[in-house]
Amino acid sequence: MSTKRQPGGSSTLAGRPVARIGFGAMQLPGPGVLGPPRDRAVALAVLRRAVELGVNHIDTAEYYGPKVANELIHAALHPYPQDLVLVTKVGAERDRQGSWILAQRPAELRAAVEDDLRQLGLDRIPVVNLRRLDLGPGLQAEGDQIVDIDDQLAEMIALRDEGKIGAVGISSVPLDVLRRALPAGIVCVQNAYSLLDRSQEETLDVCTAEGIAWVPFFPLGSAFPGFPKVADNAVVAEIAGELGVTAAQVGLAWVLAHAPNTLLIPGTRSVAHLEENVGAADVVLDADALARLDTVTAPGDGPRLHGTEPFREAPTA
Numbered sequence: 001m002s003t004k005r006q007p008g009g010s011s012t013l014a015g016r017p018v019a020r021i022g023f024g025a026m027q028l029p030g031p032g033v034l035g036p037p038r039d040r041a042v043a044l045a046v047l048r049r050a051v052e053l054g055v056n057h058i059d060t061a062e063y064y065g066p067k068v069a070n071e072l073i074h075a076a077l078h079p080y081p082q083d084l085v086l087v088t089k090v091g092a093e094r095d096r097q098g099s100w101i102l103a104q105r106p107a108e109l110r111a112a113v114e115d116d117l118r119q120l121g122l123d124r125i126p127v128v129n130l131r132r133l134d135l136g137p138g139l140q141a142e143g144d145q146i147v148d149i150d151d152q153l154a155e156m157i158a159l160r161d162e163g164k165i166g167a168v169g170i171s172s173v174p175l176d177v178l179r180r181a182l183p184a185g186i187v188c189v190q191n192a193y194s195l196l197d198r199s200q201e202e203t204l205d206v207c208t209a210e211g212i213a214w215v216p217f218f219p220l221g222s223a224f225p226g227f228p229k230v231a232d233n234a235v236v237a238e239i240a241g242e243l244g245v246t247a248a249q250v251g252l253a254w255v256l257a258h259a260p261n262t263l264l265i266p267g268t269r270s271v272a273h274l275e276e277n278v279g280a281a282d283v284v285l286d287a288d289a290l291a292r293l294d295t296v297t298a299p300g301d302g303p304r305l306h307g308t309e310p311f312r313e314a315p316t317a
Ligand SMILES: NC(=O)c1ccc[n+]([C@@H]2O[C@H](COP(=O)([O-])OP(=O)(O)OC[C@H]3O[C@@H](n4cnc5c(N)ncnc54)[C@H](OP(=O)(O)O)[C@@H]3O)[C@@H](O)[C@H]2O)c1
Pocket: 023, 024, 025, 026, 027, 059, 060, 089, 129, 131, 171, 172, 190, 191, 216, 217, 218, 219, 220, 221, 222, 223, 224, 231, 248, 249, 265, 266, 267, 268, 269, 270, 272, 273, 274, 276, 277, 312, 313
């Protein structure tokens, strides 16, 4: 029996056991998530340290870099540990200048999966998220990039039937779109969500009821300037001070405690922050702390992180 630590405890994703604290690879490419990492050795060290600490769920995308995050994951971790669940997302590409090219059509989804397979050196990607553009406004799909979700899911299911992907997830969808996707056997939902942005609480509730993993992106408020940072919140900082832990840890511990089907994928380019984030697993928030944190934003309140760009990974500077 494995004695490997499971930070945050053990859960399942696509029928595979995963630790509840995972890692998001979006911060590894260079400034603005574009280009080579600022320090390649550090980026590789972050990935290796994550696995060493028991992280076995890593989120990536071909368009992080582009290609950079996937390449770093392959360089740092291949041949992959057997228990590692790599998760990618399809629905867009980036050109050499970093501009977004939407890629929502079924053939484009398939081509993106093929790219991920090649870049990651896999025969099958354990989970692929269909990254939709529903939580607009901002740049929106136009023309032939407005694709019916049924047509997209048919392609994702075909890829799953062919064994190229193990399971299908969905990202950036409101509740009605999630409901339409449920019959496809969705295993996870990635929407922006944190202590400061609880606008997706209803969608989370449906995931909980349906036994679908809730994998919020921006759990700390993202790296983008202008987005409220969870660690800057006064209540969060106060509780962190009382507990002798960091504010980021309190923010992550709240998300973890809030719903049992939550899997965290905080992003960082720093080994120290990675260790801190994994350490959030050991932060115990008592009923009083949880009640105070719950009042920071009520469900439906808080700044909306959705919608001014099609993909939140777009650099703002
Ligand atoms: N499905 C989607 O459309 C979608 C969209 C966006 C992101 N994602 C995924 O979700 C993951 C998480 O989102 P994210 O990385 O954008 O945002 P995030 O996890 O909310 O925040 C990342 C930011 O927090 C900082 N940070 C991390 N740990 C910290 C700590 N312990 N103390 C202080 N600051 C800390 C990072 O800076 P440092 O690097 O300096 O630590 C970075 O600036 C991504 O990495 C990506 O894999 C998915």
